[in-house]
Amino acid sequence: MTEIQRLKIIIDKLNFKTQKDFAQSLNIQPGSLSDILRERVGVSTAIKDRLFLKFNVNIDWLENGVGEPFLKKGPTISEAKEGVPYFDISLSDTDTLLLEEEQAEYFVNYKPFNDCTAYLPVYGDSMYPKYASGEIIAVREVTNYEVLQWGEAYVVMTNADSNNMRTIKLVHQHPDQSKLVLRASNPNFKGETIIDKKSITSLYIIKGKITRNLI
Incomplete structure (x- = not known):
């Protein structure tokens, strides 16, 4: 499983109605998210920081499949x-x-x-x-x-x-x-x-x- 495939799982688990809603929650343009999901560009460090800080996403899991998708509540x-x-x-x-x-x-x-x-x-x-x-x-x-x-x-x-x-x-x-x-x-x-x-x-x-x- 690739990093992008794991990101799609994260989006599904967060229960956003649309990809646009998810993009807005991270303060990025929907087109930028679309480029990521189509594997035209990678997931930037800034976006990973926002996933971690806002949704407690386990970035080790996102990048390498290690552990669980989400961490216990933190920052x-x-x-x-x-x-x-x-x-x-x-x-x-x-x-x-x-x-x-x-x-x-x-x-x-x-x-x-x-x-x-x-x-x-x-x-x-x-x-x-x-x-x-x-x-x-x-x-x-x-x-x-x-x-x-x-x-x-x-x-x-x-x-x-x-x-x-x-x-x-x-x-x-x-x-x-x-x-x-x-x-x-x-x-x-x-x-x-x-x-x-x-x-x-x-x-x-x-x-x-x-x-x-x-x-």
Whole structure:
């Protein structure tokens, strides 16, 4: 059975009257859904995230047939803009991380992380296995760079003095209190980066993740 065949099963199990209704529930065009079901295009990561967040679809099952089609109740998309905004952006594609609520794709209501600033998708493998590409991380903004949790993962953004860095890294203490040491958690990404605290434009601690097979 293919991924598209399993998606059709999901649609049937969700009891939508029409494919158009299903497409509207995911905020995609009916024509885009039609292209997917006709196997002209694949199921994008953004659509999979919406299936997971809105309907608790087990993405492992959708992609590989592993487990059951649906997970137990977990994070949900809030139609009333309650919860934490989700931004479907890649850090490498943005100059600043100004997370304006009106630019959010949707809001995720998940009590353990409702004190966070935003949800962001993970791209790349430098933080694997701690955070894998395709997972969704909950982040909270940090404004006091003098009180950090050493060894924890942060979203770090810097100005031109530190090469306009946009990255997720483990933050470690440097002997010079005006600097920070950044390291990847993936052993294939060796070495470390030293930055000046004054070059930081935005800093967000990662409070956790909502993986597609979390529950």
